[in-house]
Amino acid sequence: MRLLVIEDDSVFREQLAGILRDEGYAVDESDDGIEGLYKIIHIDYDLILLDLTLPGLDGADVLERARRLRSNTPIFLLTAREGIGDRVHGLDLGADDYIVKGVHLAELKARVRSILRRGSRISSNVLKAGPLTLDLVTKRVKRAGKTIALTGREYSILATLMRNLDTIVSREELYHRVKDEVDDSMSNLFDVHVCRLRKKLGQNSILTVRGRGFIVQGGAARNDLSAS
Numbered sequence: 625m626r627l628l629v630i631e632d633d634s635v636f637r638e639q640l641a642g643i644l645r646d647e648g649y650a651v652d653e654s655d656d657g658i659e660g661l662y663k664i665i666h667i668d669y670d671l672i673l674l675d676l677t678l679p680g681l682d683g684a685d686v687l688e689r690a691r692r693l694r695s696n697t698p699i700f701l702l703t704a705r706e707g708i709g710d711r712v713h714g715l716d717l718g719a720d721d722y723i724v725k726g727v728h729l730a731e732l733k734a735r736v737r738s739i740l741r742r743g744s745r746i747s748s749n750v751l752k753a754g755p756l757t758l759d760l761v762t763k764r765v766k767r768a769g770k771t772i773a774l775t776g777r778e779y780s781i782l783a784t785l786m787r788n789l790d791t792i793v794s795r796e797e798l799y800h801r802v803k804d805e806v807d808d809s810m811s812n813l814f815d816v817h818v819c820r821l822r823k824k825l826g827q828n829s830i831l832t833v834r835g836r837g838f839i840v841q842g843g844a845a846r847n848d849l850s851a852s
Contacts, residue, residue, distance in 0.1 A: 625670040625740055625784070626650045626801050630660035630686065631702055632678055636725065640673070647733060648763060648780045650804035657681030664690045668800070670740060673723070675702045676714065684717060691718035698739045737761070751786040753842045756829060758786050767825055777802065778821050785830060785840040794837035
């Protein structure tokens with residue numbers, strides 16, 4: 625899942641982005657409202673975390689314009705303001721929720737998971753596909769009850785495919801969802817990561833649909849699909 629953090633406080637922004645990357649998300653950053661809006665227009669994000677007080681373009685203006693352009697993208701407001709009026713105004717402009725800076729880390733992670741589950745119509749933190757299970761909270765992956773050790777990149781690829789169970793995900797879309805703007809390791813190693821995942825999970829765990837992309841199936845028949 626690809627997220628955008630728009631926040632002018634560099635210390636808080638980098639801390640927040642680091643926490644989200646540790647959770648397995650691809651995270652882009654912006655410290656300016658104009659730049660942030662540009663990224664919203666040109667990149668398809670799964671969640672946007674938006675500060676209310678920004679240089680260049682105020683967060684409320686970014687929110688209002690983003691809603692006109694990306695009506696379905698979940699947006700969390702980041703605010704240090706105590707006044708309820710600012711939060712109500714933001715929600716009225718179309719924000720899905722708000723996060724007060726200083727929120728407990730566990731709550732922040734849970735609220736991000738919750739909004740992303742809602743967007744992908746996932747009802748549980750544990751994703752299942754045949755003998756495979758992936759726990760979005762503990763980041764633990766098991767096959768037939770046995771824990772499988774994955775790298776962060778392998779986990780991100782598998783989580784993206786299992787969030788889209790029984791759906792073909794194009795190579796371009798998968799690449800987009802697991803790579804952020806600070807990651808330059810994917811272009812030459814993408815196929816290596818997929819190959820290593822298959823070795824760890826089983827050759828039929830991730831199937832290739834020639835010319836279309838990749839799929840993880842939840843037990844459906846695999847008539848015209850073949851792993852490569």
